[in-house]
Amino acid sequence: MSPIAVFGRLGHDGTVEHPERWHRDQFRHRGPFGLRDRRGHGGPLRREPTDRLGGGVAAGVAAWRGFSPTTVRIVFVLVTLVSAGWGLPLYVLAWLFIPAAGADANIFSKARTDTGGIRLAVGLASLLIFVLLIAGALNDGWFISWAWPQVFSVAGLALIWRNGAPEDQATLRHLLEPLGAATGDVKPSRRSAWRLVIAAVLMAAGLGWLFSAHASLAVLRPLGGVLLVMAAIVLALGPWWLRIARDLALERQAKARAEERVDIAARVHDSVLQTLALIQRRADDPQKVIQLARLQERELRSWLFEGRSPDDADEELTVADGVRQIQQDIESRYGVPVEAVTVGDCDLDENLSALLAAAREATVNAAKWSGASVISLFAEVEPAEVAIVVRDRGKGFDPGSVPEDRKGLAESVHGRMTRRGGTATVTSAPGEGTKVSLKMPRSVTASRP
Amino acid sequence: MSAPRVVLVDDHGLFRSGVRAELGRQVEVVGEADDVQPAIDLIGELLPDVVLLDVHLPGGGGQAVVQAVKASHPEVRFLALSASDAPEDVIAVIRAGARGYVTKTISTAELADAVRRVAAGDAVFSHRLAGFVLDAFADGAAADVKPSFDPELDQLTSREREVLRLIAQGYTYKEIARELFISTKTVESHVSSVLRKLQLSTRHQLTRWAAERRLA
Numbered sequence: 001m002s003p004i005a006v007f008g009r010l011g012h013d014g015t016v017e018h019p020e021r022w023h024r025d026q027f028r029h030r031g032p033f034g035l036r037d038r039r040g041h042g043g044p045l046r047r048e049p050t051d052r053l054g055g056g057v058a059a060g061v062a063a064w065r066g067f068s069p070t071t072v073r074i075v076f077v078l079v080t081l082v083s084a085g086w087g088l089p090l091y092v093l094a095w096l097f098i099p100a101a102g103a104d105a106n107i108f109s110k111a112r113t114d115t116g117g118i119r120l121a122v123g124l125a126s127l128l129i130f131v132l133l134i135a136g137a138l139n140d141g142w143f144i145s146w147a148w149p150q151v152f153s154v155a156g157l158a159l160i161w162r163n164g165a166p167e168d169q170a171t172l173r174h175l176l177e178p179l180g181a182a183t184g185d186v187k188p189s190r191r192s193a194w195r196l197v198i199a200a201v202l203m204a205a206g207l208g209w210l211f212s213a214h215a216s217l218a219v220l221r222p223l224g225g226v227l228l229v230m231a232a233i234v235l236a237l238g239p240w241w242l243r244i245a246r247d248l249a250l251e252r253q254a255k256a257r258a259e260e261r262v263d264i265a266a267r268v269h270d271s272v273l274q275t276l277a278l279i280q281r282r283a284d285d286p287q288k289v290i291q292l293a294r295l296q297e298r299e300l301r302s303w304l305f306e307g308r309s310p311d312d313a314d315e316e317l318t319v320a321d322g323v324r325q326i327q328q329d330i331e332s333r334y335g336v337p338v339e340a341v342t343v344g345d346c347d348l349d350e351n352l353s354a355l356l357a358a359a360r361e362a363t364v365n366a367a368k369w370s371g372a373s374v375i376s377l378f379a380e381v382e383p384a385e386v387a388i389v390v391r392d393r394g395k396g397f398d399p400g401s402v403p404e405d406r407k408g409l410a411e412s413v414h415g416r417m418t419r420r421g422g423t424a425t426v427t428s429a430p431g432e433g434t435k436v437s438l439k440m441p442r443s444v445t446a447s448r449p
Numbered sequence: 450m451s452a453p454r455v456v457l458v459d460d461h462g463l464f465r466s467g468v469r470a471e472l473g474r475q476v477e478v479v480g481e482a483d484d485v486q487p488a489i490d491l492i493g494e495l496l497p498d499v500v501l502l503d504v505h506l507p508g509g510g511g512q513a514v515v516q517a518v519k520a521s522h523p524e525v526r527f528l529a530l531s532a533s534d535a536p537e538d539v540i541a542v543i544r545a546g547a548r549g550y551v552t553k554t555i556s557t558a559e560l561a562d563a564v565r566r567v568a569a570g571d572a573v574f575s576h577r578l579a580g581f582v583l584d585a586f587a588d589g590a591a592a593d594v595k596p597s598f599d600p601e602l603d604q605l606t607s608r609e610r611e612v613l614r615l616i617a618q619g620y621t622y623k624e625i626a627r628e629l630f631i632s633t634k635t636v637e638s639h640v641s642s643v644l645r646k647l648q649l650s651t652r653h654q655l656t657r658w659a660a661e662r663r664l665a
Contacts, residue, residue: 376618
């Protein structure tokens with residue numbers, strides 16, 4: 001059995017696999033040279049989604065009666081030609097009413113309760129009727145008599161589109177792709193774009209021909225009547241068509257929301273549940289647990305409230321990104337929580353990158369030496385300058401008594417800042433904690449509010 | 450001063466019992482509720498000093514509770530608690546009338562302190578809320594503001610800005626007072642004044658700012 005058949009069965013409408021299907025598969029064996037057994041499978045008539053051009057009706061009939069699908073298809077095309085187009089609606093009806101192989105219910109049983117779909121079907125059908133009335137008034141050729149049955153086809157296809165299994169919808173999408181390209185719904189492929197252009201040229205030529213053939217005023221007189229009828233129908237049915245279109249748009253939005261929810265559930269599962277499991281296993285190591293919880297909190301927060309995925313957190317593009325990056329690195333490397341607050345934001349340039357590097361150095365210092373339980377990191381982007389304050393409530397030190405060999409703070413923080421026109425102030429006293437204030441003037445660039 | 454009477458409103462039972470156990474003797478927890486309507490009924494009945502209110506509630510969010518209770522019992526004070534720190538939620542519940550906002554990761558001592566402060570009529574800003582306010586009242590964004598009838602409401606004074614910056618850096622009110630050479634009472638009055646502006650300013654920016662943050 002092919003995997004498509006399996007998926008079709010499980011994915012359709014939740015019906016559980018039909019045992020009869022297994023039974024039937026045993027009987028569906030091919031003879032030599034790929035010819036099917038003439039007697040058919042003997043089971044009930046089912047559409048055959050695995051071997052389909054449209055709804056798999058022809059293949060289903062073929063399997064049911066033991067013909068080759070190609071024969072059935074040729075017969076179907078002949079019947080359609082002879083019956084002036086009635087074959088198509090019949091096919092659509094079969095698609096609606098014959099259940100797919102392995103499914104218990106046909107599409108119609110689902111479509112019956114889908115009021116939106118029924119309205120869409122009736123709406124589309126009435127639209128086509130309207131167009132055909134006008135076309136019929138202008139020219140009563142063979143084309144019109146062929147087109148009338150298609151009112152039913154359109155309605156049926158609409159119902160299938162809304163209620164069919166995913167693979168039914170995929171087939172329809174494939175068949176209707178050129179139409180979608182015309183409405184801008186689907187990204188047009190080059191081929192369908194050409195097809196549309198050619199169709200438009202043909203249509204224009206045809207219309208021109210029609211009108212030039214009846215250039216006399218006598219023919220234009222009924223045209224006035226046609227226009228009146230047209231206006232009346234648009235007036236009567238227009239709002240209703242609009243409402244149908246709007247309902248469809250709303251429904252699409254609801255679907256998008258549902259998909260977002262699924263996305264969130266997946267994300268929560270991937271990250272939060274994993275972290276919770278890790279925390280349970282590391283319950284004896286409080287430091288590690290805090291670290292894990294912080295990491296998870298930050299990831300979730302950035303995803304939920306700042307709309308960024310954890311994967312692209314590595315790029316430092318703005319001050320806020322840089323601060324976030326410092327927070328993340330310090331927390332995961334030293335296990336000390338960093339409370340970061342950023343006010344305003346702007347893009348980074350060389351000076352601001354230096355500012356961030358200095359802030360990182362100061363934060364690392366605080367994490368390593370202060371012994372504080374939390375470090376506060378505050379960045380404010382103002383029109384003229386960017387200020388970053390790194391503060392801890394740790395043991396502090398006497399700035400006058402820093403030995404010459406401990407250059408970390410002096411060189412990398414102070415030097416970095418002054419070289420680029422910024423300032424660095426370190427305030428500290430034993431037992432009072434440390435505060436490093438960094439300020440860097442901004443070059444004139446557009447701020448990002 | 451006797452221990453303030455507190456009602457806990459949070460949809461997580463685990464969180465409620467945790468807070469109740471931690472706050473223990475420092476405040477008197479008189480009741481708990483887990484949703485908007487029960488909370489409104491309970492608060493109307495008990496009339497506590499302070500309501501510790503989760504910003505996120507299943508039946509309509511914390512601000513619904515604040516609005517409903519404020520209408521009939523304006524003397525009840527609210528301290529908002531949230532795990533999310535999403536600006537639009539925080540700003541919404543503050544503008545509805547809460548007197549402060551703290552993050553759920555706050556330490557027990559700080560939470561008890563915040564409850565006492567709110568009970569005494571002061572405002573309580575977490576470092577994150579201070580950051581939000583600075584951001585929302587930023588000068589750079591003021592170009593297209595439709596002014597309120599009272600233009601003073603639309604702007605923070607430089608002193609208020611200074612205080613908020615220090616709060617955002619994790620300073621306590623006492624530390625701020627020492628840093629700025631003013632009394633703790635003055636710090637409190639600055640914060641209360643910021644709260645008033647936050648609640649009364651018609652800067653449509655506040656809302657828009659919060660919304661943008663969400664979509665950024």
